[in-house]
Amino acid sequence: SRVVKLAVISGDGIGPEVVAQAERVLDAVTEHSDVTFEKTPFSLGAARYLETGDTLTDADLESIRAHDAILLGAVGGVPGDPRLKDANIERGLLLKLRFELDHYVNLRPSKLFAGAPGPLANPGQIDFVVVREGTEGPYVGNGGSIRTGTPHEIANETSVNTAFGVERVVRYAFDLAERRRKKLTLVHKTNVLVHAGAIWKRVVDQVASEHPDVTVDYLHVDAATIFLVTDPARFDVIVTDNLFGDILTDLAGAVTGGIGLAASGNINPDGAFPSMFEPVHGSAPDIAGQHKADPTAAILSVALLLDHLGLRDEAARVQRAVEQDIAGRGEPRSTGEIGDAVIALLQA
Numbered sequence: 573s574r575v576v577k578l579a580v581i582s583g584d585g586i587g588p589e590v591v592a593q594a595e596r597v598l599d600a601v602t603e604h605s606d607v608t609f610e611k612t613p614f615s616l617g618a619a620r621y622l623e624t625g626d627t628l629t630d631a632d633l634e635s636i637r638a639h640d641a642i643l644l645g646a647v648g649g650v651p652g653d654p655r656l657k658d659a660n661i662e663r664g665l666l667l668k669l670r671f672e673l674d675h676y677v678n679l680r681p682s683k684l685f686a687g688a689p690g691p692l693a694n695p696g697q698i699d700f701v702v703v704r705e706g707t708e709g710p711y712v713g714n715g716g717s718i719r720t721g722t723p724h725e726i727a728n729e730t731s732v733n734t735a736f737g738v739e740r741v742v743r744y745a746f747d748l749a750e751r752r753r754k755k756l757t758l759v760h761k762t763n764v765l766v767h768a769g770a771i772w773k774r775v776v777d778q779v780a781s782e783h784p785d786v787t788v789d790y791l792h793v794d795a796a797t798i799f800l801v802t803d804p805a806r807f808d809v810i811v812t813d814n815l816f817g818d819i820l821t822d823l824a825g826a827v828t829g830g831i832g833l834a835a836s837g838n839i840n841p842d843g844a845f846p847s848m849f850e851p852v853h854g855s856a857p858d859i860a861g862q863h864k865a866d867p868t869a870a871i872l873s874v875a876l877l878l879d880h881l882g883l884r885d886e887a888a889r890v891q892r893a894v895e896q897d898i899a900g901r902g903e904p905r906s907t908g909e910i911g912d913a914v915i916a917l918l919q920a
Protein backbone atom coordinates (compact mmCIF):
# COMPACT_ATOMS: atom_id res chain seq x y z
CA SER A 573 0.00 0.00 0.00
CA ARG A 574 1.12 3.50 -0.80
CA VAL A 575 2.04 6.05 1.86
CA VAL A 576 1.88 9.76 1.08
CA LYS A 577 3.67 12.11 3.43
CA LEU A 578 1.55 15.24 3.69
CA ALA A 579 2.67 18.44 5.39
CA VAL A 580 -0.31 20.36 6.75
CA ILE A 581 0.00 24.10 7.36
CA SER A 582 -3.33 25.22 8.75
CA GLY A 583 -2.16 28.77 9.35
CA ASP A 584 -4.14 31.69 10.66
CA GLY A 585 -7.69 32.97 10.91
CA ILE A 586 -10.07 30.71 9.02
CA GLY A 587 -7.13 28.59 7.80
CA PRO A 588 -7.42 26.00 10.61
CA GLU A 589 -11.23 26.03 10.31
CA VAL A 590 -11.28 25.15 6.62
CA VAL A 591 -8.31 22.79 6.77
CA ALA A 592 -10.01 20.76 9.50
CA GLN A 593 -12.86 20.04 7.06
CA ALA A 594 -10.49 19.39 4.17
CA GLU A 595 -8.61 16.85 6.30
CA ARG A 596 -11.85 15.10 7.25
CA VAL A 597 -12.74 14.82 3.57
CA LEU A 598 -9.29 13.50 2.76
CA ASP A 599 -9.61 10.89 5.51
CA ALA A 600 -13.06 9.89 4.30
CA VAL A 601 -12.13 9.50 0.65
CA THR A 602 -9.06 7.40 1.43
CA GLU A 603 -10.70 5.36 4.17
CA HIS A 604 -11.01 2.09 2.27
CA SER A 605 -8.33 2.69 -0.33
CA ASP A 606 -4.79 1.37 -0.30
CA VAL A 607 -3.26 4.82 0.04
CA THR A 608 -2.49 6.18 3.49
CA PHE A 609 -1.79 9.84 4.16
CA GLU A 610 0.78 10.36 6.90
CA LYS A 611 0.12 13.91 8.01
CA THR A 612 2.57 16.22 9.75
CA PRO A 613 1.07 19.42 11.15
CA PHE A 614 3.25 22.54 10.95
CA SER A 615 2.47 25.45 13.21
CA LEU A 616 3.33 28.39 10.95
CA GLY A 617 1.83 31.79 10.34
CA ALA A 618 1.13 35.10 12.01
CA ALA A 619 0.14 33.47 15.29
CA ARG A 620 3.40 31.54 15.51
CA TYR A 621 5.38 34.64 14.57
CA LEU A 622 3.75 36.75 17.27
CA GLU A 623 4.45 34.00 19.80
CA THR A 624 8.02 33.04 18.90
CA GLY A 625 9.35 35.54 16.35
CA ASP A 626 9.87 32.73 13.83
CA THR A 627 8.42 32.92 10.34
CA LEU A 628 9.86 29.91 8.53
CA THR A 629 13.07 28.49 9.91
CA ASP A 630 15.55 26.50 7.84
CA ALA A 631 14.59 23.48 9.90
CA ASP A 632 10.89 24.01 9.05
CA LEU A 633 11.73 24.29 5.38
CA GLU A 634 13.92 21.18 5.36
CA SER A 635 11.26 19.21 7.12
CA ILE A 636 8.53 20.38 4.73
CA ARG A 637 10.74 19.58 1.77
CA ALA A 638 10.86 15.96 2.90
CA HIS A 639 7.12 15.56 2.30
CA ASP A 640 5.32 14.45 -0.85
CA ALA A 641 2.83 17.32 -0.85
CA ILE A 642 1.58 20.22 1.25
CA LEU A 643 -1.92 21.28 2.23
CA LEU A 644 -2.16 24.90 3.35
CA GLY A 645 -5.13 26.80 4.75
CA ALA A 646 -4.22 30.48 4.81
CA VAL A 647 -1.60 32.56 6.52
CA GLY A 648 -1.49 36.20 7.48
CA GLY A 649 -2.98 38.50 10.04
CA VAL A 650 -5.27 41.47 9.90
CA PRO A 651 -4.09 43.62 6.95
CA GLY A 652 -2.19 46.56 8.40
CA ASP A 653 -1.47 45.03 11.82
CA PRO A 654 1.65 47.00 12.85
CA ARG A 655 3.06 44.01 14.75
CA LEU A 656 3.33 42.17 11.42
CA LYS A 657 5.19 44.82 9.48
CA ASP A 658 7.46 44.06 6.52
CA ALA A 659 5.04 41.54 5.04
CA ASN A 660 6.97 38.96 7.00
CA ILE A 661 4.25 36.33 6.77
CA GLU A 662 3.30 36.84 3.12
CA ARG A 663 6.88 37.17 1.88
CA GLY A 664 8.75 35.25 4.56
CA LEU A 665 6.45 32.26 4.71
CA LEU A 666 4.03 31.87 1.80
CA LEU A 667 6.17 33.29 -0.99
CA LYS A 668 9.27 31.73 0.49
CA LEU A 669 7.64 28.31 0.23
CA ARG A 670 6.53 28.97 -3.36
CA PHE A 671 10.00 30.18 -4.35
CA GLU A 672 12.10 27.64 -2.44
CA LEU A 673 9.97 24.75 -3.67
CA ASP A 674 10.00 26.16 -7.21
CA HIS A 675 6.22 26.29 -7.57
CA TYR A 676 6.41 27.88 -10.96
CA VAL A 677 2.88 26.93 -11.93
CA ASN A 678 0.18 28.48 -9.78
CA LEU A 679 -2.84 26.60 -11.09
CA ARG A 680 -6.19 28.23 -10.40
CA PRO A 681 -9.25 26.61 -11.97
CA SER A 682 -12.54 28.47 -12.16
CA LYS A 683 -15.74 26.66 -12.87
CA LEU A 684 -19.28 27.85 -12.31
CA PHE A 685 -20.93 24.84 -10.66
CA ALA A 686 -24.66 24.34 -11.06
CA GLY A 687 -26.38 26.09 -8.17
CA ALA A 688 -23.42 28.27 -7.23
CA PRO A 689 -24.52 31.81 -6.31
CA GLY A 690 -22.71 33.69 -9.06
CA PRO A 691 -23.33 37.43 -9.42
CA LEU A 692 -23.74 37.41 -13.21
CA ALA A 693 -27.17 37.41 -14.84
CA ASN A 694 -26.10 35.43 -17.91
CA PRO A 695 -22.82 33.79 -17.04
CA GLY A 696 -22.83 31.01 -19.63
CA GLN A 697 -20.62 27.96 -19.07
CA ILE A 698 -17.69 29.26 -17.06
CA ASP A 699 -14.86 26.73 -17.03
CA PHE A 700 -11.34 28.05 -17.33
CA VAL A 701 -7.97 27.68 -15.64
CA VAL A 702 -5.60 30.49 -14.85
CA VAL A 703 -2.00 29.36 -15.14
CA ARG A 704 -0.35 32.01 -13.03
CA GLU A 705 3.44 32.19 -13.05
CA GLY A 706 4.53 31.53 -9.46
CA THR A 707 8.19 32.37 -9.01
CA GLU A 708 8.90 35.63 -10.84
CA GLY A 709 7.36 38.95 -11.79
CA PRO A 710 6.96 41.74 -9.26
CA TYR A 711 6.80 39.11 -6.49
CA VAL A 712 10.53 38.44 -6.37
CA GLY A 713 11.18 41.26 -3.90
CA ASN A 714 13.74 42.85 -6.14
CA GLY A 715 13.30 46.41 -5.06
CA GLY A 716 14.12 48.91 -2.43
CA SER A 717 13.60 52.35 -1.09
CA ILE A 718 15.83 55.30 -0.43
CA ARG A 719 15.11 58.36 1.70
CA THR A 720 12.61 56.04 3.31
CA GLY A 721 9.85 57.75 5.20
CA THR A 722 10.69 61.19 3.89
CA PRO A 723 8.76 63.32 1.38
CA HIS A 724 11.58 62.50 -1.06
CA GLU A 725 11.30 58.75 -0.73
CA ILE A 726 11.82 56.72 -3.86
CA ALA A 727 10.47 53.18 -3.75
CA ASN A 728 11.09 50.66 -6.53
CA GLU A 729 9.67 47.21 -7.12
CA THR A 730 11.24 45.44 -10.05
CA SER A 731 9.39 42.80 -12.03
CA VAL A 732 11.75 39.99 -12.94
CA ASN A 733 10.87 38.03 -16.07
CA THR A 734 13.32 35.47 -17.39
CA ALA A 735 13.00 33.74 -20.75
CA PHE A 736 13.54 30.46 -18.87
CA GLY A 737 10.85 31.20 -16.32
CA VAL A 738 8.32 32.42 -18.86
CA GLU A 739 8.94 29.54 -21.25
CA ARG A 740 8.42 26.79 -18.68
CA VAL A 741 5.09 28.14 -17.48
CA VAL A 742 3.91 28.88 -21.02
CA ARG A 743 4.76 25.31 -22.06
CA TYR A 744 2.74 24.00 -19.13
CA ALA A 745 -0.21 26.18 -20.18
CA PHE A 746 -0.13 24.94 -23.78
CA ASP A 747 0.04 21.30 -22.63
CA LEU A 748 -2.97 21.96 -20.42
CA ALA A 749 -4.85 23.63 -23.29
CA GLU A 750 -4.19 20.54 -25.44
CA ARG A 751 -6.02 18.45 -22.83
CA ARG A 752 -8.91 20.92 -22.61
CA ARG A 753 -10.75 23.02 -25.20
CA LYS A 754 -7.53 24.04 -26.97
CA LYS A 755 -7.79 27.73 -26.39
CA LEU A 756 -5.09 29.80 -24.74
CA THR A 757 -5.23 33.47 -23.79
CA LEU A 758 -2.13 35.36 -22.84
CA VAL A 759 -2.93 38.20 -20.46
CA HIS A 760 -0.37 40.94 -19.97
CA LYS A 761 0.08 44.67 -20.39
CA THR A 762 2.41 44.73 -23.38
CA ASN A 763 1.27 48.21 -24.32
CA VAL A 764 2.96 49.60 -21.22
CA LEU A 765 5.27 46.95 -19.76
CA VAL A 766 7.17 46.59 -23.00
CA HIS A 767 10.23 44.66 -21.83
CA ALA A 768 8.49 41.95 -19.86
CA GLY A 769 5.65 41.98 -22.37
CA ALA A 770 8.04 41.28 -25.22
CA ILE A 771 9.34 38.11 -23.58
CA TRP A 772 5.84 36.83 -22.85
CA LYS A 773 4.60 37.58 -26.36
CA ARG A 774 7.63 36.09 -28.08
CA VAL A 775 7.60 32.93 -25.99
CA VAL A 776 3.86 32.42 -26.50
CA ASP A 777 4.27 32.87 -30.27
CA GLN A 778 7.17 30.41 -30.35
CA VAL A 779 5.47 27.72 -28.30
CA ALA A 780 2.23 28.28 -30.25
CA SER A 781 4.00 27.18 -33.42
CA GLU A 782 4.47 23.76 -31.78
CA HIS A 783 0.74 23.59 -30.98
CA PRO A 784 -1.02 24.38 -34.25
CA ASP A 785 -4.37 23.11 -32.97
CA VAL A 786 -4.41 25.49 -29.98
CA THR A 787 -6.13 28.80 -30.71
CA VAL A 788 -4.16 31.63 -29.15
CA ASP A 789 -5.27 35.09 -28.33
CA TYR A 790 -4.02 38.01 -26.31
CA LEU A 791 -5.70 40.48 -23.97
CA HIS A 792 -4.36 43.40 -22.03
CA VAL A 793 -5.06 42.77 -18.36
CA ASP A 794 -7.49 45.67 -18.03
CA ALA A 795 -9.59 44.37 -20.91
CA ALA A 796 -9.36 40.86 -19.47
CA THR A 797 -11.17 42.07 -16.35
CA ILE A 798 -14.01 43.30 -18.58
CA PHE A 799 -14.39 39.96 -20.33
CA LEU A 800 -14.15 38.01 -17.06
CA VAL A 801 -17.37 39.75 -16.12
CA THR A 802 -19.14 40.19 -19.48
CA ASP A 803 -18.14 36.96 -21.24
CA PRO A 804 -16.21 34.60 -18.94
CA ALA A 805 -17.26 31.58 -20.98
CA ARG A 806 -14.84 32.66 -23.70
CA PHE A 807 -11.85 31.55 -21.61
CA ASP A 808 -10.26 28.11 -21.48
CA VAL A 809 -6.63 28.50 -20.36
CA ILE A 810 -5.29 31.89 -19.33
CA VAL A 811 -1.55 32.20 -18.92
CA THR A 812 -0.24 35.24 -17.13
CA ASP A 813 2.29 36.90 -14.89
CA ASN A 814 2.38 36.42 -11.11
CA LEU A 815 0.68 39.69 -10.13
CA PHE A 816 -1.93 39.79 -12.90
CA GLY A 817 -2.74 36.18 -12.04
CA ASP A 818 -3.25 37.05 -8.39
CA ILE A 819 -5.74 39.78 -9.19
CA LEU A 820 -7.58 37.92 -11.96
CA THR A 821 -8.13 34.87 -9.78
CA ASP A 822 -9.88 36.74 -6.97
CA LEU A 823 -12.15 38.20 -9.66
CA ALA A 824 -12.57 34.74 -11.19
CA GLY A 825 -13.55 33.42 -7.76
CA ALA A 826 -16.12 36.16 -7.37
CA VAL A 827 -17.80 35.44 -10.73
CA THR A 828 -17.99 31.70 -10.03
CA GLY A 829 -19.86 31.83 -6.74
CA GLY A 830 -17.46 33.41 -4.33
CA ILE A 831 -13.92 33.21 -3.08
CA GLY A 832 -15.00 30.45 -0.69
CA LEU A 833 -15.14 28.05 -3.64
CA ALA A 834 -11.83 28.86 -5.36
CA ALA A 835 -9.06 26.25 -5.07
CA SER A 836 -5.46 26.32 -6.20
CA GLY A 837 -2.31 24.33 -6.60
CA ASN A 838 1.23 25.64 -6.42
CA ILE A 839 2.85 23.08 -8.65
CA ASN A 840 6.42 22.05 -9.21
CA PRO A 841 5.75 20.05 -12.37
CA ASP A 842 9.25 18.58 -12.39
CA GLY A 843 8.46 16.79 -9.13
CA ALA A 844 11.73 17.86 -7.55
CA PHE A 845 9.86 19.47 -4.69
CA PRO A 846 6.50 18.93 -3.02
CA SER A 847 3.61 20.84 -4.57
CA MET A 848 1.34 22.86 -2.30
CA PHE A 849 -2.44 23.06 -2.42
CA GLU A 850 -4.43 25.88 -0.86
CA PRO A 851 -7.60 27.91 -1.23
CA VAL A 852 -7.16 31.12 -3.23
CA HIS A 853 -8.55 33.10 -0.31
CA GLY A 854 -6.72 34.37 2.75
CA SER A 855 -7.15 34.08 6.48
CA ALA A 856 -10.31 36.25 6.47
CA PRO A 857 -9.82 37.85 9.90
CA ASP A 858 -13.24 39.49 9.52
CA ILE A 859 -15.04 36.14 9.88
CA ALA A 860 -12.46 34.05 11.75
CA GLY A 861 -13.79 32.13 14.74
CA GLN A 862 -17.40 32.50 13.64
CA HIS A 863 -17.76 29.11 11.90
CA LYS A 864 -18.90 30.99 8.81
CA ALA A 865 -16.01 30.24 6.47
CA ASP A 866 -16.85 28.12 3.48
CA PRO A 867 -14.45 25.14 3.51
CA THR A 868 -15.25 24.27 -0.11
CA ALA A 869 -12.14 25.94 -1.55
CA ALA A 870 -9.98 23.95 0.86
CA ILE A 871 -11.86 20.74 0.03
CA LEU A 872 -11.48 21.35 -3.71
CA SER A 873 -7.78 21.97 -3.07
CA VAL A 874 -7.69 18.43 -1.68
CA ALA A 875 -9.19 17.27 -5.00
CA LEU A 876 -6.39 19.06 -6.87
CA LEU A 877 -3.86 17.47 -4.51
CA LEU A 878 -5.26 13.98 -5.08
CA ASP A 879 -5.24 14.52 -8.82
CA HIS A 880 -1.65 15.76 -8.72
CA LEU A 881 -0.64 12.60 -6.84
CA GLY A 882 -2.25 10.47 -9.55
CA LEU A 883 -5.17 9.49 -7.30
CA ARG A 884 -7.64 10.37 -10.03
CA ASP A 885 -10.52 8.30 -8.76
CA GLU A 886 -10.35 9.82 -5.27
CA ALA A 887 -10.01 13.30 -6.78
CA ALA A 888 -13.08 12.78 -8.96
CA ARG A 889 -15.09 11.54 -5.99
CA VAL A 890 -14.29 14.64 -3.93
CA GLN A 891 -15.05 16.88 -6.87
CA ARG A 892 -18.37 15.14 -7.48
CA ALA A 893 -19.40 15.33 -3.82
CA VAL A 894 -18.65 19.06 -3.76
CA GLU A 895 -20.60 19.63 -6.97
CA GLN A 896 -23.58 17.78 -5.51
CA ASP A 897 -23.33 19.77 -2.31
CA ILE A 898 -23.27 23.07 -4.20
CA ALA A 899 -26.21 22.01 -6.35
CA GLY A 900 -28.29 21.37 -3.23
CA ARG A 901 -27.42 24.47 -1.24
CA GLY A 902 -30.15 26.32 0.66
CA GLU A 903 -29.86 28.12 3.97
CA PRO A 904 -26.39 29.24 5.06
CA ARG A 905 -24.50 26.52 6.93
CA SER A 906 -21.56 26.47 9.28
CA THR A 907 -18.09 25.42 8.19
CA GLY A 908 -18.55 22.06 9.91
CA GLU A 909 -21.99 21.48 8.40
CA ILE A 910 -20.61 21.90 4.90
CA GLY A 911 -17.86 19.40 5.76
CA ASP A 912 -20.47 16.98 7.12
CA ALA A 913 -22.57 17.32 3.97
CA VAL A 914 -19.66 16.68 1.60
CA ILE A 915 -18.59 13.63 3.61
CA ALA A 916 -22.14 12.28 3.61
CA LEU A 917 -22.28 12.68 -0.18
CA LEU A 918 -18.91 10.95 -0.50
CA GLN A 919 -20.17 8.00 1.46
CA ALA A 920 -23.58 7.86 -0.22
Ligand code: NAD
Pocket residue numbers: 586590645646647648649650651662666831832833850851852853854855856857858859864865866867869
Ligand atom coordinates in the same frame (compact mmCIF):
# COMPACT_ATOMS: atom_id res chain seq x y z
P1 NAD B 1 -9.24 37.25 2.34
O1 NAD B 1 -9.30 36.34 1.16
O2 NAD B 1 -8.75 36.65 3.60
O3 NAD B 1 -10.68 37.89 2.59
C1 NAD B 1 -11.37 38.67 1.61
C2 NAD B 1 -12.89 38.57 1.86
O4 NAD B 1 -13.34 37.25 1.49
C3 NAD B 1 -13.27 38.73 3.34
O5 NAD B 1 -14.48 39.45 3.44
C4 NAD B 1 -13.46 37.31 3.82
O6 NAD B 1 -14.37 37.17 4.89
C5 NAD B 1 -13.99 36.61 2.56
N1 NAD B 1 -13.62 35.19 2.54
C6 NAD B 1 -12.38 34.68 2.33
N2 NAD B 1 -12.41 33.35 2.42
C7 NAD B 1 -13.68 32.98 2.67
C8 NAD B 1 -14.33 31.72 2.87
N3 NAD B 1 -13.67 30.56 2.80
N4 NAD B 1 -15.65 31.72 3.14
C9 NAD B 1 -16.32 32.89 3.19
N5 NAD B 1 -15.78 34.11 3.01
C10 NAD B 1 -14.46 34.15 2.77
O7 NAD B 1 -8.31 38.49 1.90
P2 NAD B 1 -7.70 39.70 2.79
O8 NAD B 1 -8.70 40.18 3.78
O9 NAD B 1 -7.14 40.62 1.78
O10 NAD B 1 -6.48 39.05 3.54
C11 NAD B 1 -6.49 38.59 4.90
C12 NAD B 1 -5.12 38.03 5.24
O11 NAD B 1 -4.88 36.83 4.50
C13 NAD B 1 -3.96 38.97 4.90
O12 NAD B 1 -2.99 38.86 5.91
C14 NAD B 1 -3.43 38.44 3.59
O13 NAD B 1 -2.11 38.76 3.35
C15 NAD B 1 -3.64 36.96 3.79
N6 NAD B 1 -3.77 36.15 2.56
C16 NAD B 1 -3.22 34.91 2.61
C17 NAD B 1 -3.38 34.06 1.55
C18 NAD B 1 -2.79 32.69 1.64
O14 NAD B 1 -2.40 32.24 2.69
N7 NAD B 1 -2.72 31.96 0.56
C19 NAD B 1 -4.13 34.46 0.43
C20 NAD B 1 -4.69 35.73 0.42
C21 NAD B 1 -4.51 36.58 1.50
Ligand code: IPM
Pocket residue numbers: 648662663666667818852854
Ligand atom coordinates in the same frame (compact mmCIF):
# COMPACT_ATOMS: atom_id res chain seq x y z
C1 IPM C 1 -2.71 34.52 -2.97
C2 IPM C 1 -2.34 35.60 -1.99
C3 IPM C 1 -0.83 35.77 -1.95
C4 IPM C 1 -0.39 36.20 -3.35
C5 IPM C 1 -0.30 36.76 -0.89
C6 IPM C 1 -0.87 36.49 0.47
C7 IPM C 1 1.20 36.74 -0.86
O1 IPM C 1 -2.99 36.78 -2.32
O2 IPM C 1 -2.30 33.36 -2.77
O3 IPM C 1 -3.44 34.80 -3.92
O4 IPM C 1 -0.41 37.40 -3.65
O5 IPM C 1 -0.02 35.33 -4.12
Ligand code: MN
Pocket residue numbers: 818819822852
Ligand atom coordinates in the same frame (compact mmCIF):
# COMPACT_ATOMS: atom_id res chain seq x y z
MN1 MN D 1 -4.45 36.58 -3.93
